[in-house]
Amino acid sequence: MEISSLLKRLHQGDARAVARAISLVEDQGQSGPDIMAGLDPKRLETSLVVGITGPPGAGKSTLTASIVKALRNEKTRVGIIAVDPSSPLTGGALLGDRIRMMEHTLDPDVVVRSMATRGRLGGLCAAAGAAVRILAASGCRLVLIETVGIGQSEMDIATLADITMMVLAPGFGDDIQAMKAGILEVVDLLVVNKADQPGAQKLLLDLGREATSSGRVLQTVAREDQGIIRLLDAIFALEQQLRQDNTLQIRRQQARQREALDWTLELLKPFLRQQINSSPTANNDPGEIARQLAGRIIAEHG
Amino acid sequence: MEISSLLKRLHQGDARAVARAISLVEDQGQSGPDIMAGLDPKRLETSLVVGITGPPGAGKSTLTASIVKALRNEKTRVGIIAVDPSSPLTGGALLGDRIRMMEHTLDPDVVVRSMATRGRLGGLCAAAGAAVRILAASGCRLVLIETVGIGQSEMDIATLADITMMVLAPGFGDDIQAMKAGILEVVDLLVVNKADQPGAQKLLLDLGREATSSGRVLQTVAREDQGIIRLLDAIFALEQQLRQDNTLQIRRQQARQREALDWTLELLKPFLRQQINSSPTANNDPGEIARQLAGRIIAEHG
Numbered sequence: 001m002e003i004s005s006l007l008k009r010l011h012q013g014d015a016r017a018v019a020r021a022i023s024l025v026e027d028q029g030q031s032g033p034d035i036m037a038g039l040d041p042k043r044l045e046t047s048l049v050v051g052i053t054g055p056p057g058a059g060k061s062t063l064t065a066s067i068v069k070a071l072r073n074e075k076t077r078v079g080i081i082a083v084d085p086s087s088p089l090t091g092g093a094l095l096g097d098r099i100r101m102m103e104h105t106l107d108p109d110v111v112v113r114s115m116a117t118r119g120r121l122g123g124l125c126a127a128a129g130a131a132v133r134i135l136a137a138s139g140c141r142l143v144l145i146e147t148v149g150i151g152q153s154e155m156d157i158a159t160l161a162d163i164t165m166m167v168l169a170p171g172f173g174d175d176i177q178a179m180k181a182g183i184l185e186v187v188d189l190l191v192v193n194k195a196d197q198p199g200a201q202k203l204l205l206d207l208g209r210e211a212t213s214s215g216r217v218l219q220t221v222a223r224e225d226q227g228i229i230r231l232l233d234a235i236f237a238l239e240q241q242l243r244q245d246n247t248l249q250i251r252r253q254q255a256r257q258r259e260a261l262d263w264t265l266e267l268l269k270p271f272l273r274q275q276i277n278s279s280p281t282a283n284n285d286p287g288e289i290a291r292q293l294a295g296r297i298i299a300e301h302g
Numbered sequence: 303m304e305i306s307s308l309l310k311r312l313h314q315g316d317a318r319a320v321a322r323a324i325s326l327v328e329d330q331g332q333s334g335p336d337i338m339a340g341l342d343p344k345r346l347e348t349s350l351v352v353g354i355t356g357p358p359g360a361g362k363s364t365l366t367a368s369i370v371k372a373l374r375n376e377k378t379r380v381g382i383i384a385v386d387p388s389s390p391l392t393g394g395a396l397l398g399d400r401i402r403m404m405e406h407t408l409d410p411d412v413v414v415r416s417m418a419t420r421g422r423l424g425g426l427c428a429a430a431g432a433a434v435r436i437l438a439a440s441g442c443r444l445v446l447i448e449t450v451g452i453g454q455s456e457m458d459i460a461t462l463a464d465i466t467m468m469v470l471a472p473g474f475g476d477d478i479q480a481m482k483a484g485i486l487e488v489v490d491l492l493v494v495n496k497a498d499q500p501g502a503q504k505l506l507l508d509l510g511r512e513a514t515s516s517g518r519v520l521q522t523v524a525r526e527d528q529g530i531i532r533l534l535d536a537i538f539a540l541e542q543q544l545r546q547d548n549t550l551q552i553r554r555q556q557a558r559q560r561e562a563l564d565w566t567l568e569l570l571k572p573f574l575r576q577q578i579n580s581s582p583t584a585n586n587d588p589g590e591i592a593r594q595l596a597g598r599i600i601a602e603h604g
Contacts, residue, residue, distance in 0.1 A: 005530075023333075026590065028589070028593075032589060033590045034588075034595070036589065036590070037587060038588035039588075041306060055357075055358060056357060057441065057461060058417030070597055120317055126588065126592070128586065130587075130589060169464075193588060256588045257575070257578055257579060257588070259588035259589075259592075260578045260581070260589075260591040260592050260595075261571065261575055261590035261592075262592075263573055263588060263589050263591075263592030263593070263596075264574050264578065264591075264592040264595050265567050265571075265574070266592075266598050267558035267592055267593065267596035267597075268570070268596050268599065268600070269563065269567075271596075271599075271600050271603075272563055272566050272567070273559070273563055276559055276562045276563055276566065277559060279562070285334075285339060285432075286428065286431065286558045286559070286561035286562035286565060287327065287330070287333055287335065287338065287428060287432060287561075287562075288335045288338065288339075289562040289565075289566075289567050290428070290562050290564075290566040290568075291330075291335070291564075291565070291569065293562075293566050294565075294566050294569035294570050294573075295569075296603070297570065297573075297603055298319055298570070298573050300602050300603060301573075301598070301599055301602060
């Protein structure tokens with residue numbers, strides 16, 4: 001298919017064209033730059049990207065499904081990027097499986113892209129960023145990035161988003177409990193899911209009155225679609241605020257610089273690996289090999 | 303302190319010298335290479351590095367404490383590198399707090415180093431690798447690397463180890479359950495902790511007879527120090543095997559190449575960021591900026 005035809009179908013919302021475009025960009029083929037350059041800037045501008053993160057078992061997938069349902073009731077087209085951090089273990093099938101179980105599989109206005117981190121911790125921000133923009137250009141008013149996990153990599157991916165949201169639920173161990181206090185420093189919204197379960201009130205109390213009265217802590221029971229409309233209202237209110245005070249534009253600029261860095265590192269890796277593997281490895285200090293190699297590159301380039 | 307004196311005290315097992323040496327190497331100061339070059343190669347050779355990973359709540363910290371207790375009963379000196387992935391939320395305090403609660407705090411032959419991933423997803427492998435070797439040189443027969451999480455970054459850190467171990471426990475959601483089948487493809491040992499709880503038998507059944515009869519699936523009740531001796535036996539038996547068939551040497555070679563790559567990327571980042579931020583950002587394609595920058599570096603260096 002020619003790129004112009006692919007772009008036309010993509011902008012008409014054709015799911016296969018969307019999938020093909022994302023793959024071409026991911027594979028770093030010749031046509032990648034042409035595709036990215038051909039995306040409708042107005043659609044990119046008006047779309048909103050929401051990052052959803054949180055520990056396994058908090059109910060992110062159920063919440064995502066419930067959000068999608070509410071958006072579809074309003075005829076809103078929505079994209080989902082599901083990042084699967086467990087892929088070293090599952091080969092990337094985990095989230096894909098769960099997403100396929102969702103009730104919206106046959107809805108052409110729910111566009112799902114599953115991404116595995118297998119074999120590339122780096123490169124993922126870049127690939128996810130490109131996919132976000134392709135989904136936005138295809139007419140998705142909202143693009144959700146769902147990541148399982150609480151590690152730094154998941155946070156990095158989440159911060160590609162315009163708005164970040166963490167999902168917690170009662171009943172987690174100290175690992176999760178200990179970090180509650182700092183959550184609102186790094187995410188925009190905190191969703192206490194399974195809010196009908198024992199322990200939810202304690203979780204809210206632990207968060208403190210300042211947090212819970214800030215309007216940034218929401219309660220949901222995703223399994224029963226409770227609290228979803230209020231959550232969407234909070235998301236769109238925050239969007240309006242971020243657009244008004246120019247924060248959205250600054251966040252996007254920073255996200256693109258991060259993506260460019262991520263791509264660059266990814267593109268340099270095979271070259272650097274080759275240089276490293278041909279270095280003498282007599283000593284116990286990989287750092288010394290690195291210092292020499294990086295120093296040479298910076299000197300030559302400067 | 304002069305480096306020669308620092309190295310002497312380090313090899314005598316002095317905890318403050320160990321901490322100082324790790325900090326100097328982490329900070330990439332002038333003395334880092336001298337410290338690394340001065341480590342006793344025989345101690346590095348005879349030590350064993352065990353990576354412990356698994357989801358929050360599986361009981362990794364309790365298991366680690368129980369392993370340390372058993373090793374100390376045998377007068378074995380042990381090092382622990384605790385990697386805290388939740389540091390964007392807690393500022394790195396989480397694991398530190400838990401480690402401090404351990405009963406071995408005052409034992410000079412239990413050396414703990416806490417590492418936060420804050421602000422550097424990259425660079426962590428390199429820093430952890432250097433810390434591992436410094437702990438080994440200080441006389442630790444075993445160095446444990448404990449990471450919370452199931453993401454790719456945690457796996458990367460775990461694979462710095464000679465032997466990798468994943469800790470699971472009954473009662474996790476589908477997120478964890480779905481990946482069980484593939485676990486033994488990526489880790490050496492699988493520990494089913496809380497093996498006295500309902501659900502443990504189902505977890506073992508789900509793993510399949512082939513896995514559970516392989517000798518690579520162990521059961522523990524870490525809170526009651528049950529199954530720990532058998533686990534240590536399995537670790538040391540595997541060590542012997544890996545040394546005999548030369549696998550250990552190959553793994554260490556690969557780990558060092560990975561560390562060198564990780565250091566190199568880390569050292570290049572500020573330079574690359576500066577290049578990217580001074581690029582024109584008129585288009586929607588960070589990939590294009592990256593391709594041009596990476597292409598230029600590779601061409602100039604080639």
